[in-house]
Amino acid sequence: xxxxxxxxxxxxxxxxxxxxxxxxxxxxxxxxxxxxxxxxxxxxxxxxxxxxxxxxxxxxxxxxxxxxxxxxxxxxxxxxxxxxxxxxxxxxxxxxxxxxxxxxxxxxxxxxxxxxxxxxxxxxxxxxxxxxxxxxxxxxxxxxxxxxxxxxxxxxxxx
Amino acid sequence: xxxxxxxxxxxxxxxxxxxxxxxxxxxxxxxxxxxxxxxxxxxxxxxxxxxxxxxxxxxxxxxxxxxxxxxxxxxxxxxxxxxxxxxxxxxxxxxxxxxxxxxxxxxxxxxxxxxxxxxxxxxxxxxxxxxxxxxxxxxxxxxxxxxxxxxxxxxxxxxxxxxxxxxxxxxxxxxxxxxxxxxxxxxxxxxxxxxxxxxxxxxxxxxxxxxxxxxxxxxxxxxxxxxxxxxxxxxxxxxxxxxxxxxxxxxxxxxxxxxxxxxxxxxxxxxxxxxxxxxxxxxxxxxxxxxxxxxxxxxxxxxxxxxxxxxxxxxxxxxxxxxxxxxxxxxxxxxxxxxxxxxxxxxxxxxxxxxxxxxxxxxxxxxxxxxxxxxxxxxxxxxxxxxxxxxxxxxxxxxxxxxxxxxxxxxxxxxxxxxxxxxxxxxxxxxxxxxxxxxxxxxxxxxxxxxxxxxxxxxxxxxxxxxxxxxxxxxxxxxxxxxxxxxxxxxxxxxxxxxxxxxxxxxxxxxxxxxxxxxxxxxxxxxxxxxxxxxxxxxxxxxxxxxxxxxxxxxxxxxxxxxxxxxxxxxxxxxxxxxxxxxxxxxxxxxxxxxxxxxxxxxxxxxxxxxxxxxxxxxxxxxxxxxxxxxxxxxxxxxxxxxxxxxxxxxxxxxxxxxxxxxxxxxxxxxxxxxxxxxxxxxxxxxxxxxxxxxxxxxxxxxxxxxxxxxxxxxxxxxxxxxxxxxxxxxxxxxxxxxxxxxxxxxxxxxxxxxxxxxxxxxxxxxxxxxxxxxxxxxxxxxxxxxx
Numbered sequence: 001x002x003x004x005x006x007x008x009x010x011x012x013x014x015x016x017x018x019x020x021x022x023x024x025x026x027x028x029x030x031x032x033x034x035x036x037x038x039x040x041x042x043x044x045x046x047x048x049x050x051x052x053x054x055x056x057x058x059x060x061x062x063x064x065x066x067x068x069x070x071x072x073x074x075x076x077x078x079x080x081x082x083x084x085x086x087x088x089x090x091x092x093x094x095x096x097x098x099x100x101x102x103x104x105x106x107x108x109x110x111x112x113x114x115x116x117x118x119x120x121x122x123x124x125x126x127x128x129x130x131x132x133x134x135x136x137x138x139x140x141x142x143x144x145x146x147x148x149x150x151x152x153x154x155x156x157x158x159x
Numbered sequence: 160x161x162x163x164x165x166x167x168x169x170x171x172x173x174x175x176x177x178x179x180x181x182x183x184x185x186x187x188x189x190x191x192x193x194x195x196x197x198x199x200x201x202x203x204x205x206x207x208x209x210x211x212x213x214x215x216x217x218x219x220x221x222x223x224x225x226x227x228x229x230x231x232x233x234x235x236x237x238x239x240x241x242x243x244x245x246x247x248x249x250x251x252x253x254x255x256x257x258x259x260x261x262x263x264x265x266x267x268x269x270x271x272x273x274x275x276x277x278x279x280x281x282x283x284x285x286x287x288x289x290x291x292x293x294x295x296x297x298x299x300x301x302x303x304x305x306x307x308x309x310x311x312x313x314x315x316x317x318x319x320x321x322x323x324x325x326x327x328x329x330x331x332x333x334x335x336x337x338x339x340x341x342x343x344x345x346x347x348x349x350x351x352x353x354x355x356x357x358x359x360x361x362x363x364x365x366x367x368x369x370x371x372x373x374x375x376x377x378x379x380x381x382x383x384x385x386x387x388x389x390x391x392x393x394x395x396x397x398x399x400x401x402x403x404x405x406x407x408x409x410x411x412x413x414x415x416x417x418x419x420x421x422x423x424x425x426x427x428x429x430x431x432x433x434x435x436x437x438x439x440x441x442x443x444x445x446x447x448x449x450x451x452x453x454x455x456x457x458x459x460x461x462x463x464x465x466x467x468x469x470x471x472x473x474x475x476x477x478x479x480x481x482x483x484x485x486x487x488x489x490x491x492x493x494x495x496x497x498x499x500x501x502x503x504x505x506x507x508x509x510x511x512x513x514x515x516x517x518x519x520x521x522x523x524x525x526x527x528x529x530x531x532x533x534x535x536x537x538x539x540x541x542x543x544x545x546x547x548x549x550x551x552x553x554x555x556x557x558x559x560x561x562x563x564x565x566x567x568x569x570x571x572x573x574x575x576x577x578x579x580x581x582x583x584x585x586x587x588x589x590x591x592x593x594x595x596x597x598x599x600x601x602x603x604x605x606x607x608x609x610x611x612x613x614x615x616x617x618x619x620x621x622x623x624x625x626x627x628x629x630x631x632x633x634x635x636x637x638x639x640x641x642x643x644x645x646x647x648x649x650x651x652x653x654x655x656x657x658x659x660x661x662x663x664x665x666x667x668x669x670x671x672x673x674x675x676x677x678x679x680x681x682x683x684x685x686x687x688x689x690x691x692x693x694x695x696x697x698x699x700x701x702x703x704x705x706x707x708x709x710x711x712x713x714x715x716x717x718x719x720x721x722x723x724x725x726x727x728x729x730x731x732x733x734x735x736x737x738x739x740x741x742x743x744x745x746x747x748x749x750x751x752x753x754x755x756x757x758x759x760x761x762x763x764x765x766x767x768x769x770x771x772x773x774x775x776x777x778x779x780x781x782x783x784x785x786x787x788x789x790x791x792x793x794x795x796x797x798x799x800x801x802x803x804x805x806x807x808x809x810x811x812x813x814x815x816x817x818x819x820x821x822x823x824x825x826x827x828x829x830x831x832x833x834x835x836x837x838x839x840x841x842x843x844x845x846x847x848x849x850x851x852x853x854x855x856x857x858x859x860x861x862x863x864x865x866x867x868x869x870x871x872x873x874x875x876x877x878x879x880x881x882x883x884x885x886x887x888x889x890x891x892x893x894x895x896x897x898x899x900x901x902x903x904x905x906x907x908x909x910x911x912x913x914x915x916x917x918x919x920x921x922x923x924x925x926x927x928x929x930x931x932x933x934x935x936x937x938x939x940x941x942x943x944x945x946x947x
Contacts, residue, residue: 032189034186039361092170099669135357137839
């Protein structure tokens with residue numbers, strides 16, 4: 001068993017976990033943050049993507065114990081109270097989701113892209129999210145959703 | 160009636176919960192005292208189980224209970240929902256599909272033991288401690304090979320491996336005679352490869368038994384909760400249906416794979432009573448590859464004959480369809496009534512014959528996957544059309560125009576009677592191809608292609624025009640064809656005393672956005688704000704018996720049921736309004752949420768009438784209180800969407816890699832309630848169709864081992880594999896349902912695949928490449944380009 005201290009969505013959690021517990025299972029089962037999903041067992045689908053110290057990571061590729069001391073943002077921590085993050089708003093406005101299962105991971109992945117590129121081209125968006133599967137949308141409206149969010153965020157940055 | 164919302168791209172009401180991580184999928188649900196199940200599966204495609212030793216596993220701390228095949232031998236297996244008979248009238252062969260296998264495993268992934276433990280990881284640890292002694296046997300995975308005399312046997316009682324044979328169309332003699340007159344015959348051998356649907360949410364079930372009320376609850380990632388309850392109660396476990404609640408909460412995609420009643424649903428429900436604790440089972444992706452019903456898997460030889468003017472004179476097809484080791488719920492209908500009946504396409508072909516043999520193999524069951532039989536039909540027809548055009552030196556668009564069924568609206572002109580049983584409702588096939596050609600700029604394309612070739616670049620254009628049958632289905636028709644269920648839909652419109660409305664639908668949303676589209680319909684028809692309408696689905700305790708969502712049926716069938724209930728609400732509401740306004744119902748008109756005496760300004764609002772219905776102090780004599788109506792809608796016919804898909808590709812001469820340059824989709828799905836959602840459905844279908852053409856395909860090795868069993872081996876389209884899609888619509892309303900809608904869920908997957916393959920062949924025709932097996936991987940394309 002391992003003792004861990006992890007900050008998730010701004011709140012510090014001190015827990016004891018089995019060495020083999022994956023971060024995604026810790027988030028879903030121990031913290032009941034079920035917005036982070038499990039879609040595969042080979043780190044191929046990206047449904048479990050969260051932000052770890054500001055970078056998008058697949059939380060199934062990491063043990064909970066390895067996240068000790070790190071700061072994690074999950075989909076539940078993205079909005080500012082009732083005010084949606086521009087990506088959350090963009091996915092709704094541009095119909096970037098259907099069944100919603102890949103959506104949290106897709107949004108977290110896109111938020112990494114927008115954290116260092118507020119003016120991505122279509123190709124840059126496609127390359128940034130190519131680690132995340134969506135089986136519903138054909139990605140067309142996801143690309144547009146990310147473009148929508150990028151524009152919103154550019155407008156919010158003082159010139 | 161005011162159309163303020165119908166036809167508008169209203170943003171989805173579902174999205175707030177999904178974008179904030181508040182969706183509630185089955186695996187997100189935790190019940191008190193819950194246990195976790197894991198299924199130990201056969202690593203062999205075909206083997207006798209000589210012995211199973213569970214003693215070490217049972218002794219592991221945290222293990223609650225282990226069941227093997229012997230423990231569930233007395234229970235029925237999961238049934239097939241559609242009986243198709245042999246050509247000679249004999250009943251199809253339906254082997255038992257046991258909940259766990261006791262004696263002989265039939266495919267890799269067949270379940271041999273269920274371990275229930277305090278956690279999933281303990282259950283998995285215990286599975287590793289179970290010793291199964293297998294005696295392996297030879298296996299066969301290809302349907303044509305399995306139908307040969309010396310093939311390994313799947314079920315000993317059916318030594319020829321044939322589930323049933325079947326035919327449709329004109330008598331073969333008539334087709335042979337027509338083909339004998341042909342000026343040109345194009346012959347192609349096809350493999351329509353096996354695909355895995357791969358909804359991103361893996362299947363997940365929770366069985367829970369309440370001994371106080373003697374009641375079961377099953378939470379399931381399903382497309383049709385009532386159908387699961389009926390099959391499980393009546394056919395498998397013999398449970399009283401009124402004591403079983405089935406809930407399909409948020410479901411993360413289906414594409415067909417979550418229609419069927421799976422063994423694990425019955426296992427967790429049954430065992431939850433045995434152990435008196437809830438049991439959750441959630442599929443790993445590697446298990447999903449082995450146990451979710453697969454799609455397609457046809458091996459065909461097809462010939463299309465033309466007269467000297469390029470008119471089709473006949474079509475003759477022999478197909479072997481793989482059904483896998485067991486007959487899944489709709490597996491028998493897919494290669495027959497959802498495939499053979501579409502071989503008319505949108506052409507006037509006078510003589511058609513399909514000879515179909517459905518074959519057992521040592522593989523995962525095959526059933527409906529997005530399109531279900533219609534993509535296979537469209538692929539045959541549209542590949543034949545393009546190859547024929549090239550061979551006869553006729554432009555492929557021109558060849559289609561020559562052979563299209565002329566436009567018919569189904570109102571002033573009758574529907575079109577095909578040679579393969581169906582009567583199309585309405586269509587304007589020339590219209591979609593004309594629009595597609597405009598969008599692509601066809602006149603310039605051939606020049607660009609010639610210029611590109613001079614520079615060593617191979618670009619190609621591929622066409623696909625399709626018609627499909629969806630909005631399934633008239634119960635009497637499918638009943639006469641062997642369906643063991645009706646295919647109507649239910650809807651209840653419950654007006655609350657304050658005029659707010661709850662709608663209970665038997666349709667089930669797993670991405671389609673019913674909570675939005677249905678609310679648009681209800682709000683417009685009642686003239687009330689959309690915020691006053693809530694759509695409820697997926698819970699058998701709340702909703703009247705309904706048939707669920709598949710076959711692009713939700714709006715055409717489920718939406719029609721809602722409209723029927725609204726009509727009843729308005730009819731009764733008018734009586735109440737007339738009483739309050741002291742006039743006759745004939746004097747009233749309903750618009751914008753109120754009844755008005757014609758030609759006056761005297762009116763009463765919907766909310767006032769609703770309140771009066773529940774506070775009936777001043778009320779018509781002989782009228783019941785309340786404003787709450789249920790309806791069941793059974794469609795008069797299938798609906799027949801159609802369209803034109805055009806692909807432009809570039810083939811890399813050095814590597815054989817195919818790049819999608821443009822994809823144009825012009826679809827006619829009848830009237831449209833929410834264009835944004837319809838476009839999204841088309842995008843998703845097209846992506847899956849392009850996936851089949853270029854990337855996806857199941858491979859088994861000679862022992863029956865699935866060698867494409869993970870996302871690392873089975874290539875699905877990623878964001879950088881696809882272009883932006885160019886979509887447009889024509890509108891030919893459905894003449895036989897109240898909304899005039901046809902269905903959009905599967906069209907994209909039905910039309911797109913042959914367009915892509917045709918485009919690649921068009922790019923490489925000058926190099927002598929005429930046909931290639933899908934998926935068109937760089938290796939296959941490069942080899943074909945470089946074949947001497």
